[in-house]
Amino acid sequence: MATTRIVTVSGSLWSPSKTSILARSIGQRLALSTGGELEVIDVATFSAELGAALRLADASVRVRHATAAIAAADVLVAASPVFRGSFGGHFKHLFDLIELDALRGKPVVLAATGGGDKHCLVVEHALRPLFSFLGGFTAPTAIYATERDFLGDELTNPAVLERVDTAVREALAIHRAGIGAQAQASRVERVATTSSN
Numbered sequence: 001m002a003t004t005r006i007v008t009v010s011g012s013l014w015s016p017s018k019t020s021i022l023a024r025s026i027g028q029r030l031a032l033s034t035g036g037e038l039e040v041i042d043v044a045t046f047s048a049e050l051g052a053a054l055r056l057a058d059a060s061v062r063v064r065h066a067t068a069a070i071a072a073a074d075v076l077v078a079a080s081p082v083f084r085g086s087f088g089g090h091f092k093h094l095f096d097l098i099e100l101d102a103l104r105g106k107p108v109v110l111a112a113t114g115g116g117d118k119h120c121l122v123v124e125h126a127l128r129p130l131f132s133f134l135g136g137f138t139a140p141t142a143i144y145a146t147e148r149d150f151l152g153d154e155l156t157n158p159a160v161l162e163r164v165d166t167a168v169r170e171a172l173a174i175h176r177a178g179i180g181a182q183a184q185a186s187r188v189e190r191v192a193t194t195s196s197n
């Protein structure tokens, strides 16, 4: 059986980052459950190049590598810090550059971190509509964390960890249903037909 490719994206612009710790922690649990490969994408490592790229064709190798990894993922973890009540601009820009159909049918775990509880529903009113529009199958359980849920570079709050486990189970149920593989196979077929015409 093919190895499950798990890709996490953290939209934080800084390091160290709570969003990156959260994304990695979800990714590690997915990898542990599947024996799959984990690739971690931190927007902070290429934020200037990403901001400068108006089209994917003009983007740097690192940005194009990130978009290709996201498109090839079997399970995606999408995590952003809350900036002014929504996802971060660079995080959104990365997904603006990705081919429209690339996420169709893919299981997506949604996560966000914020400075307080005020914006905990950002995952529902900002992240979920974006990833639904992109055709992703978002796990019903979304994850939100703030500073107090971490100890150093570890996510420690048991209530948040329980939500992570639930979201991981949900995403893997979607993955095992094979919806993403079917959607991607028909996408590849469509692209091949279009380019041969």
Ligand SMILES: Cc1cc2nc3c(=O)[nH]c(=O)nc-3n(C[C@H](O)[C@H](O)[C@H](O)COP(=O)(O)O)c2cc1C
Binding pocket: 012, 013, 014, 016, 017, 018, 019, 020, 081, 082, 083, 084, 085, 086, 113, 114, 115, 116, 117, 118, 119, 146, 147
């Ligand atoms: C420009 C800016 C805007 C922010 N806006 C909000 C906000 O609207 N709501 C909120 O809860 N936190 C807000 N924060 C706090 C961050 O979301 C929070 O510190 C986050 O966990 C940072 O993630 P990081 O450690 O991964 O960079 C903002 C921070 C910055 C820098």
